[in-house]
Amino acid sequence: MTDLKALKQSGFIPQRQEGLFCLRVKVTGGLVPVDKMLILADIAEKYGAGKLHLTSRQSVEIPFIKRKNIEAVRQRLSENGLAPADLRPGIRTIAACQGSEVCQCGLINSQDKAQMLQKRLVDEPERQIPIPHKFKIGITGCPNNCLKAEEHDIGLKGALIPSYNAEDCTHCGLCQKVCPAQAIKVSKTDLTYESDKCIHCGRCRNKCPENCWTGQEGIHLYFGGLFGNTIQAGRILGPTVTDDNAIVAIIQKALSYFETNGRKGERFGRTITRLGWDDFRSYME
Ligand code: SF4
Numbered sequence: 001m002t003d004l005k006a007l008k009q010s011g012f013i014p015q016r017q018e019g020l021f022c023l024r025v026k027v028t029g030g031l032v033p034v035d036k037m038l039i040l041a042d043i044a045e046k047y048g049a050g051k052l053h054l055t056s057r058q059s060v061e062i063p064f065i066k067r068k069n070i071e072a073v074r075q076r077l078s079e080n081g082l083a084p085a086d087l088r089p090g091i092r093t094i095a096a097c098q099g100s101e102v103c104q105c106g107l108i109n110s111q112d113k114a115q116m117l118q119k120r121l122v123d124e125p126e127r128q129i130p131i132p133h134k135f136k137i138g139i140t141g142c143p144n145n146c147l148k149a150e151e152h153d154i155g156l157k158g159a160l161i162p163s164y165n166a167e168d169c170t171h172c173g174l175c176q177k178v179c180p181a182q183a184i185k186v187s188k189t190d191l192t193y194e195s196d197k198c199i200h201c202g203r204c205r206n207k208c209p210e211n212c213w214t215g216q217e218g219i220h221l222y223f224g225g226l227f228g229n230t231i232q233a234g235r236i237l238g239p240t241v242t243d244d245n246a247i248v249a250i251i252q253k254a255l256s257y258f259e260t261n262g263r264k265g266e267r268f269g270r271t272i273t274r275l276g277w278d279d280f281r282s283y284m285e
Protein backbone atom coordinates (compact mmCIF):
# COMPACT_ATOMS: atom_id res chain seq x y z
CA MET A 1 0.00 0.00 0.00
CA THR A 2 1.35 3.40 -0.89
CA ASP A 3 1.86 5.98 1.78
CA LEU A 4 -0.81 8.20 0.20
CA LYS A 5 -3.32 5.36 0.12
CA ALA A 6 -2.65 4.61 3.79
CA LEU A 7 -3.12 8.27 4.67
CA LYS A 8 -6.38 8.38 2.73
CA GLN A 9 -7.69 5.27 4.45
CA SER A 10 -6.86 6.83 7.80
CA GLY A 11 -8.96 9.89 7.03
CA PHE A 12 -6.42 12.28 5.47
CA ILE A 13 -7.48 12.54 1.83
CA PRO A 14 -4.80 13.83 -0.58
CA GLN A 15 -5.92 17.03 -2.28
CA ARG A 16 -5.28 18.20 -5.82
CA GLN A 17 -2.49 20.32 -4.41
CA GLU A 18 0.66 18.31 -3.74
CA GLY A 19 1.40 17.95 -0.03
CA LEU A 20 -2.02 19.08 1.16
CA PHE A 21 -4.65 16.87 2.75
CA CYS A 22 -8.32 17.12 3.62
CA LEU A 23 -9.14 15.55 6.97
CA ARG A 24 -12.48 13.81 7.21
CA VAL A 25 -13.66 13.59 10.80
CA LYS A 26 -15.60 10.67 12.24
CA VAL A 27 -19.18 11.83 12.86
CA THR A 28 -22.26 9.73 13.60
CA GLY A 29 -25.77 10.84 12.70
CA GLY A 30 -24.58 14.32 11.74
CA LEU A 31 -24.36 15.22 15.41
CA VAL A 32 -21.36 17.24 16.61
CA PRO A 33 -21.41 18.63 20.16
CA VAL A 34 -20.52 22.31 20.29
CA ASP A 35 -17.33 21.75 22.31
CA LYS A 36 -16.08 19.30 19.66
CA MET A 37 -17.01 21.68 16.85
CA LEU A 38 -14.95 24.40 18.57
CA ILE A 39 -11.96 22.04 18.66
CA LEU A 40 -12.43 21.31 14.95
CA ALA A 41 -12.69 25.03 14.22
CA ASP A 42 -9.48 25.59 16.14
CA ILE A 43 -7.71 22.82 14.20
CA ALA A 44 -8.91 24.40 10.96
CA GLU A 45 -7.56 27.78 12.08
CA LYS A 46 -4.19 26.43 13.17
CA TYR A 47 -3.50 23.72 10.61
CA GLY A 48 -5.96 24.25 7.76
CA ALA A 49 -7.26 27.23 5.83
CA GLY A 50 -9.64 28.43 8.53
CA LYS A 51 -12.68 26.67 7.15
CA LEU A 52 -14.71 23.51 7.67
CA HIS A 53 -16.61 21.68 4.98
CA LEU A 54 -19.80 19.72 5.72
CA THR A 55 -20.03 16.71 3.43
CA SER A 56 -23.18 15.49 1.73
CA ARG A 57 -23.24 12.58 4.21
CA GLN A 58 -22.90 14.63 7.37
CA SER A 59 -19.18 14.39 8.02
CA VAL A 60 -17.01 17.37 8.78
CA GLU A 61 -13.91 17.93 6.69
CA ILE A 62 -10.95 20.19 7.33
CA PRO A 63 -9.12 20.89 4.07
CA PHE A 64 -5.63 22.31 3.41
CA ILE A 65 -3.72 20.46 6.11
CA LYS A 66 0.01 20.24 5.40
CA ARG A 67 1.58 16.81 5.51
CA LYS A 68 4.03 17.85 8.21
CA ASN A 69 1.08 18.71 10.49
CA ILE A 70 -0.84 15.44 10.15
CA GLU A 71 0.58 13.89 13.32
CA ALA A 72 -0.13 17.03 15.34
CA VAL A 73 -3.72 17.03 14.06
CA ARG A 74 -4.13 13.36 14.91
CA GLN A 75 -2.87 14.05 18.41
CA ARG A 76 -5.21 17.02 18.84
CA LEU A 77 -8.20 14.92 17.75
CA SER A 78 -7.35 12.02 19.98
CA GLU A 79 -6.81 14.08 23.15
CA ASN A 80 -10.25 15.64 22.61
CA GLY A 81 -12.24 12.47 22.03
CA LEU A 82 -12.34 12.93 18.26
CA ALA A 83 -11.03 10.74 15.46
CA PRO A 84 -10.47 10.78 11.72
CA ALA A 85 -12.99 8.83 9.66
CA ASP A 86 -12.01 5.26 8.81
CA LEU A 87 -11.99 5.14 5.01
CA ARG A 88 -10.97 1.52 4.58
CA PRO A 89 -13.53 -0.86 3.03
CA GLY A 90 -16.31 -1.12 5.60
CA ILE A 91 -19.22 0.80 7.06
CA ARG A 92 -18.81 4.53 6.52
CA THR A 93 -20.45 7.41 8.36
CA ILE A 94 -23.86 6.36 9.59
CA ALA A 95 -26.04 9.27 8.56
CA ALA A 96 -29.34 10.11 10.25
CA CYS A 97 -31.99 12.82 10.33
CA GLN A 98 -33.15 14.44 13.57
CA GLY A 99 -35.93 11.88 13.97
CA SER A 100 -38.60 11.82 16.65
CA GLU A 101 -36.53 13.51 19.35
CA VAL A 102 -36.86 16.81 17.48
CA CYS A 103 -38.94 16.51 14.34
CA GLN A 104 -42.74 16.57 14.58
CA CYS A 105 -43.00 14.04 11.76
CA GLY A 106 -40.51 11.57 13.26
CA LEU A 107 -41.71 8.01 13.82
CA ILE A 108 -38.41 6.67 15.18
CA ASN A 109 -35.51 8.16 17.10
CA SER A 110 -33.07 8.22 14.18
CA GLN A 111 -30.24 9.56 16.31
CA ASP A 112 -30.52 6.76 18.87
CA LYS A 113 -30.59 4.21 16.07
CA ALA A 114 -27.47 5.75 14.50
CA GLN A 115 -25.56 5.58 17.78
CA MET A 116 -26.77 2.02 18.40
CA LEU A 117 -25.66 0.83 14.95
CA GLN A 118 -22.34 2.66 15.20
CA LYS A 119 -21.65 0.93 18.52
CA ARG A 120 -22.81 -2.52 17.53
CA LEU A 121 -21.62 -2.71 13.94
CA VAL A 122 -18.58 -0.44 13.76
CA ASP A 123 -17.01 0.40 17.11
CA GLU A 124 -16.83 -3.15 18.44
CA PRO A 125 -14.04 -4.68 16.31
CA GLU A 126 -15.11 -8.26 17.03
CA ARG A 127 -18.44 -7.56 15.36
CA GLN A 128 -16.99 -6.04 12.20
CA ILE A 129 -17.58 -8.10 9.10
CA PRO A 130 -14.83 -7.75 6.45
CA ILE A 131 -16.49 -6.49 3.29
CA PRO A 132 -14.91 -5.64 -0.07
CA HIS A 133 -15.96 -2.01 -0.41
CA LYS A 134 -17.39 0.96 1.42
CA PHE A 135 -20.89 0.54 2.81
CA LYS A 136 -23.27 3.38 3.55
CA ILE A 137 -26.09 3.27 6.07
CA GLY A 138 -28.66 6.05 6.34
CA ILE A 139 -31.53 6.42 8.79
CA THR A 140 -34.56 8.52 8.02
CA GLY A 141 -37.24 9.06 10.62
CA CYS A 142 -40.35 8.89 8.45
CA PRO A 143 -41.48 8.49 4.83
CA ASN A 144 -40.71 12.18 4.18
CA ASN A 145 -37.33 10.55 3.63
CA CYS A 146 -35.02 13.49 4.31
CA LEU A 147 -32.11 11.02 4.56
CA LYS A 148 -33.06 9.22 1.31
CA ALA A 149 -33.16 5.61 2.53
CA GLU A 150 -33.23 4.23 -1.02
CA GLU A 151 -29.86 5.85 -1.84
CA HIS A 152 -27.98 3.84 0.75
CA ASP A 153 -26.44 0.38 0.72
CA ILE A 154 -28.86 -0.14 3.57
CA GLY A 155 -31.41 2.52 4.39
CA LEU A 156 -33.68 2.50 7.43
CA LYS A 157 -36.97 4.37 7.25
CA GLY A 158 -39.31 4.99 10.17
CA ALA A 159 -42.85 3.73 9.58
CA LEU A 160 -46.17 3.55 11.36
CA ILE A 161 -48.55 0.65 10.81
CA PRO A 162 -51.75 2.53 11.61
CA SER A 163 -54.85 1.18 13.26
CA TYR A 164 -58.18 2.95 13.56
CA ASN A 165 -60.55 3.00 16.50
CA ALA A 166 -64.01 4.25 15.52
CA GLU A 167 -65.26 4.94 19.04
CA ASP A 168 -64.51 8.69 19.24
CA CYS A 169 -64.49 9.44 15.52
CA THR A 170 -66.50 12.55 14.58
CA HIS A 171 -66.04 11.92 10.83
CA CYS A 172 -64.43 15.32 10.46
CA GLY A 173 -62.49 14.09 7.43
CA LEU A 174 -59.12 15.49 8.51
CA CYS A 175 -57.31 12.15 8.27
CA GLN A 176 -58.54 11.72 4.70
CA LYS A 177 -57.30 15.22 3.88
CA VAL A 178 -53.78 14.71 5.25
CA CYS A 179 -53.28 11.16 3.96
CA PRO A 180 -50.83 11.47 1.02
CA ALA A 181 -51.72 8.00 -0.27
CA GLN A 182 -55.50 8.34 -0.51
CA ALA A 183 -55.73 5.33 1.78
CA ILE A 184 -58.55 6.78 3.91
CA LYS A 185 -62.10 7.61 2.84
CA VAL A 186 -64.41 9.33 5.30
CA SER A 187 -68.16 9.77 4.90
CA LYS A 188 -70.73 11.15 7.34
CA THR A 189 -71.23 7.70 8.80
CA ASP A 190 -68.24 5.62 7.82
CA LEU A 191 -64.45 5.50 7.51
CA THR A 192 -62.56 3.03 5.32
CA TYR A 193 -58.83 2.39 5.36
CA GLU A 194 -57.03 0.55 2.54
CA SER A 195 -53.84 -0.87 4.03
CA ASP A 196 -52.34 -1.76 0.65
CA LYS A 197 -52.26 1.94 -0.31
CA CYS A 198 -50.78 3.10 3.01
CA ILE A 199 -47.20 4.42 2.93
CA HIS A 200 -46.93 4.35 6.74
CA CYS A 201 -46.29 8.07 7.19
CA GLY A 202 -48.24 8.42 10.44
CA ARG A 203 -49.99 11.66 9.46
CA CYS A 204 -53.44 10.26 10.29
CA ARG A 205 -52.28 9.55 13.83
CA ASN A 206 -50.47 12.85 14.19
CA LYS A 207 -53.39 14.97 13.00
CA CYS A 208 -56.56 13.28 14.28
CA PRO A 209 -58.06 15.60 16.92
CA GLU A 210 -59.79 12.67 18.66
CA ASN A 211 -56.79 10.31 18.79
CA CYS A 212 -58.67 7.66 16.82
CA TRP A 213 -55.52 6.51 15.04
CA THR A 214 -52.83 4.62 16.88
CA GLY A 215 -50.47 2.00 15.54
CA GLN A 216 -47.14 0.31 15.78
CA GLU A 217 -43.96 2.20 14.98
CA GLY A 218 -41.17 0.35 13.26
CA ILE A 219 -38.58 0.41 10.52
CA HIS A 220 -38.52 -0.53 6.87
CA LEU A 221 -35.14 -1.58 5.53
CA TYR A 222 -34.05 -0.87 1.96
CA PHE A 223 -31.14 -2.74 0.37
CA GLY A 224 -28.71 -2.10 -2.45
CA GLY A 225 -29.16 1.60 -3.16
CA LEU A 226 -26.51 3.49 -5.14
CA PHE A 227 -26.35 7.16 -5.94
CA GLY A 228 -22.98 7.76 -7.57
CA ASN A 229 -21.72 7.04 -11.07
CA THR A 230 -24.62 4.69 -11.41
CA ILE A 231 -27.98 5.17 -9.79
CA GLN A 232 -30.11 2.42 -8.36
CA ALA A 233 -32.91 2.68 -5.85
CA GLY A 234 -32.66 0.37 -2.86
CA ARG A 235 -35.44 -2.16 -2.48
CA ILE A 236 -37.52 -3.09 0.51
CA LEU A 237 -37.61 -6.85 1.02
CA GLY A 238 -39.32 -7.63 4.27
CA PRO A 239 -41.92 -6.53 6.78
CA THR A 240 -41.65 -3.75 9.36
CA VAL A 241 -39.00 -4.43 11.99
CA THR A 242 -39.43 -3.14 15.52
CA ASP A 243 -36.60 -4.65 17.52
CA ASP A 244 -32.99 -3.35 17.60
CA ASN A 245 -31.57 -6.86 17.82
CA ALA A 246 -33.49 -7.83 14.69
CA ILE A 247 -32.24 -4.73 12.85
CA VAL A 248 -28.64 -5.55 13.76
CA ALA A 249 -29.09 -9.22 12.79
CA ILE A 250 -30.60 -8.28 9.41
CA ILE A 251 -27.79 -5.85 8.61
CA GLN A 252 -25.17 -8.40 9.69
CA LYS A 253 -26.77 -10.98 7.44
CA ALA A 254 -26.63 -8.58 4.49
CA LEU A 255 -23.00 -7.78 5.30
CA SER A 256 -22.23 -11.52 5.35
CA TYR A 257 -23.77 -11.84 1.90
CA PHE A 258 -21.56 -9.00 0.71
CA GLU A 259 -18.49 -10.53 2.38
CA THR A 260 -19.09 -13.87 0.65
CA ASN A 261 -20.20 -12.66 -2.76
CA GLY A 262 -18.86 -9.15 -3.29
CA ARG A 263 -15.87 -8.52 -5.51
CA LYS A 264 -13.08 -6.15 -4.59
CA GLY A 265 -14.16 -2.64 -5.53
CA GLU A 266 -17.78 -3.65 -6.14
CA ARG A 267 -20.58 -1.89 -4.30
CA PHE A 268 -23.20 -3.92 -2.49
CA GLY A 269 -26.00 -2.96 -4.89
CA ARG A 270 -23.91 -4.13 -7.84
CA THR A 271 -23.25 -7.48 -6.15
CA ILE A 272 -26.98 -7.95 -5.69
CA THR A 273 -27.84 -7.07 -9.28
CA ARG A 274 -25.00 -9.25 -10.63
CA LEU A 275 -26.27 -12.31 -8.73
CA GLY A 276 -29.93 -11.38 -8.95
CA TRP A 277 -32.41 -10.09 -6.41
CA ASP A 278 -33.91 -13.57 -6.04
CA ASP A 279 -30.56 -14.90 -4.85
CA PHE A 280 -30.22 -12.12 -2.28
CA ARG A 281 -33.84 -12.43 -1.19
CA SER A 282 -33.58 -16.16 -0.62
CA TYR A 283 -30.32 -15.69 1.35
CA MET A 284 -31.96 -13.11 3.57
CA GLU A 285 -35.07 -15.18 4.11
S1 SF4 B 1 -37.27 12.14 7.58
FE1 SF4 B 1 -39.11 12.63 8.76
S2 SF4 B 1 -38.39 12.56 10.87
FE2 SF4 B 1 -36.58 12.77 9.62
S3 SF4 B 1 -36.22 14.99 9.52
FE3 SF4 B 1 -37.39 14.39 7.71
S4 SF4 B 1 -39.48 14.79 8.27
FE4 SF4 B 1 -38.33 14.70 10.18
Ligand code: SF4
Binds near residue numbers: 171176212
Ligand atom coordinates in the same frame (compact mmCIF):
# COMPACT_ATOMS: atom_id res chain seq x y z
S1 SF4 C 1 -59.37 12.76 11.75
FE1 SF4 C 1 -59.98 11.43 13.41
S2 SF4 C 1 -61.99 12.18 13.98
FE2 SF4 C 1 -61.56 13.00 11.96
S3 SF4 C 1 -62.41 11.48 10.54
FE3 SF4 C 1 -60.30 10.94 10.85
S4 SF4 C 1 -60.35 9.44 12.51
FE4 SF4 C 1 -62.31 10.52 12.54
Ligand code: SF4
Binds near residue numbers: 160203
Ligand atom coordinates in the same frame (compact mmCIF):
# COMPACT_ATOMS: atom_id res chain seq x y z
S1 SF4 D 1 -50.13 6.22 7.80
FE1 SF4 D 1 -50.08 7.86 6.23
S2 SF4 D 1 -50.50 6.80 4.33
FE2 SF4 D 1 -51.14 5.43 5.96
S3 SF4 D 1 -53.29 5.82 6.28
FE3 SF4 D 1 -52.17 7.13 7.72
S4 SF4 D 1 -51.92 9.07 6.63
FE4 SF4 D 1 -52.47 7.55 5.08
